[in-house]
Amino acid sequence: MQNQLRTSKGFWSAISILLLFQFCLGLYSAQKLTVTHDEYWHLPVGLLGWETGRFDYDRLNPPLIRTWAAVPLLFTSAKAGAPARSSDPADYGDAFLQANPENYHQYYALGRIPILLLSIASGLLLAVWARELFGTLSACLAVLLWTMSPNILANAALGTQDLAIAGFFLATVYCGWKFAKQVSWKWALITGLILGLAQITKYTAILLVPILMIQWFLLRVKNTDVNHDIPRKTILARWGVLLLVSCFVLNAGYLFQGSFQPISAYQFQSSELKVLNQLPPLLQNIPLPLPRDYLMGFDLQRFIMQQSHPTFLDSEWTRTGFRSYYLYTLIYKLPHGVQFLLLLAAFQWFKQRNQSDYISLRTLGMLLTPVVLLVCIASLSNNQLGLRYILPVLPFLFLLIAPLAEQLDLEKNKLYSYAIIVAALTLPFSLRFAPDHLAYFNELSGGPENGGLHLIDSNLDWGQDLYRLKEYLKQHKVDDLGLAYFGTVPPSTLGVPYRLPPEFHPEPGTYAISASLLQGRPYSIRKQDGSRHNLGNDALGYLRFFKPKARLGYSINVYELTPEDVIRWQTAVSRVQRGLPIN
Template structure:
């Protein structure tokens, strides 16, 4: 054992290290929260949360449960923030528009306050990661896990935004930690605690439905034929505790929706998704039974599943598909995880296979930590709607837990090669933060960095509207009266204070243009005109901009072009030559 590992055995030293790491993460996240403009979905999350506080209604935007929106807007209740007077709308951006109009001066400041609340959840998740890794493997392993958490650009990217993605990662971690305690202790106390945390997860994001099968898998992995479980528990008692767990979950879910529409029968719904449509096909007697869930939760879950089942354009490595890529999230992890983390994952896997009989991680624990990774990545890979790493963000803390035992094996005398490899990987990780505050656009060196990230992935992987303020600052320094703008974001571009037009589709014209990376790669999108109305850009409508070199890159998500008549002529000449080359010879 090294001297550092001996020092970490002391509780005070251990928590000092953890606190320093999480404080660093919080400060860096706060810097990003202040610098980045309001992102795509974030635009309506905060206003909808404030509307829920002021009206008690949870039906403004059912596509996401209310918990994290309410949590993020909690500080706004002590300010003069106004919701405006929006009408109930099927387009949640209308709530963002009303909020912007009602709070023109303090608009960004309110979003920063909401983002700080998510940063607090990131710190809390890091503390829980430290607790679980310490109990599983030891203090050095816990410090390594938290070091990875605090140095991860993907964690920082979502921790600095007022969305549910970081929160649901923490909920997965918290629920399965409690499930681990419940499986080992089998007590009524941990059954109720696990049920409560599971309920909170359900009203955080609909992805949390996967925690139910994961808890069951975890229970069997840890208890079946486990010689460490000394006491035999009667089957009736086990069943009773599971019932108590699920009842507590339902109670928390209904409370989160203020019991609005709870216990309505299935016959009062007209579901759209294939899963919930089965409820409408039950016999009349069964359809008349009350459903123990809030109405807005069921309608929101149904809408979410219906959307996920539809065809949606997905981009990977310069290719578009309407049915998604089965390898999408594998490549996303390959491109978006820092190489230091990838190396540590390989070392952890090698170490387990080399010493699986004496390793710190038993097969049961390995199965417990791998199951959420495999299940979440597997299900997401089968989806037609693949928009970014954030959809599988809950796997990140479990990857860090899988790596954590390496922290206990660092010994330059007995395991010199392994120790040096772990140290080199860890030393490289702070370099992945050099793009701050642009953690959202992080791509590793293998993929070409964020400068080339849009050739591999788009949407929330690199371009979520976060560079709008940079565009505004650029236009203030370089005013133009001939701006063509195609912005992949929800903030109305009219707030730039610069007149603009939608760029011509399929055919370039001379002028100044600002084009978001997602639209540059051909994503179909409904962009806003200057008068607030919408214009639907078709697939690859602005793809011709890829022919030209941008004059300026704003962050990593907006390119500025200055096209001259000569540039347009060059493009037309290249197109004509390409067409001639494709013509069959006589």
């Protein structure tokens, strides 16, 4: 098999099969899953961008991926509706649903396909770079990790920016690697183009500028393998072209709307940009070479990220974030096969760090820089909502694992080789949860059934199982449903009347409760008429006392409480209040 994979035909056949499998599995998930929380307004806002040429409907995300996802809808009869300008982006989703009541799910499913295509393109790039860095077998292992990753599969089947920015992080650092090695005009232009596209994908891409600079020094300082004969002026000129191209692409992505407005035209809210408003009046006349909607959106997002926000980790809540949140997220959400391979990769590097046939110190630094920088900055944030915020670290972790494939030698290192093979063979095991990749938790964390004890929100419950509730209600007659749904699709689309559950105390009845709300997350839930009700902290936590009758996917629990159940809960509460143990 090794010999076959080393041939061009065998290599590209293997890569094609893996990526085709990922694409088909993504299509299946795209059809099955309910429109998720943020996805509800991303697609309509993207379609509005095509229809109006404006990008100020929702500035919290740049426009590229939204408009990209909406491309298939241009060939259908889909309408964005006529929404009024709103500070609540879910209103754009409501208008879209009202304009397309019969086909709205199919339109969202179509909008997920362009993201799947970006995932395939990212997998191809991963194969190309791993092959150039380490060899053919390493590339096959990297793509296997990519296509079998439940976290990649989850985001590849959703019409959001998270998978796309992971791909653009990979593409930008790859182009930066080429540019640092060759310092050519060609790679300056290509790197600037990709960096610019990344900037109009997600604001996280601002980190790519320091990453490229760190990468440059890691790969060139005191490195005899690169050309040092290039004049300094030429290097500076090519760096200048790279940054200018990036800036041009960013402005073009917003159709140059509001570009080059002076600082005095803005009133910033975030601590980073407020500094500009405090400059002397003369300096406030300096024009900013960025689109107005981009700057306002970046400022708004930074302001939101600096505010206190409820964050849940291991059954504890805080409003200032956990500094260890993303480390634990990786511990709980990465498959054990990937974790074991990372340990083997670290062991192998320490064992062979002085040998030229493994990862050099420069390459290690280049691949670790985006991982460390992104995880550290995300860990300092108050707003921690899920692994998706650090999804770009995954392709770099896969590249760090990839060289293990070149170490396979069943004659000289039988035990070590079998360890790698067995770990790689466990990777498809996570697919047994399809299409519920979003709710994936590894075995030692208790699996997705117990994921809510560790993490919630987009790690487990992002509103993806409302259609399952609809099917459940078709099969089980429920006269008086109490529903608290963590999602933006109006539950009235179920076609079944419902009421809100009682808060802080149980009553007999049938209840369907989202996992995030079950763990106590405050949230503005929808009533039957579409209006909203603010659910307080742990308002439905009493339901954790009871065993659910059914679990729909892994994000909605169904409870049937009898008068006896309520009495049992009241007795347990009374005993706790008196300091007595619960029987």
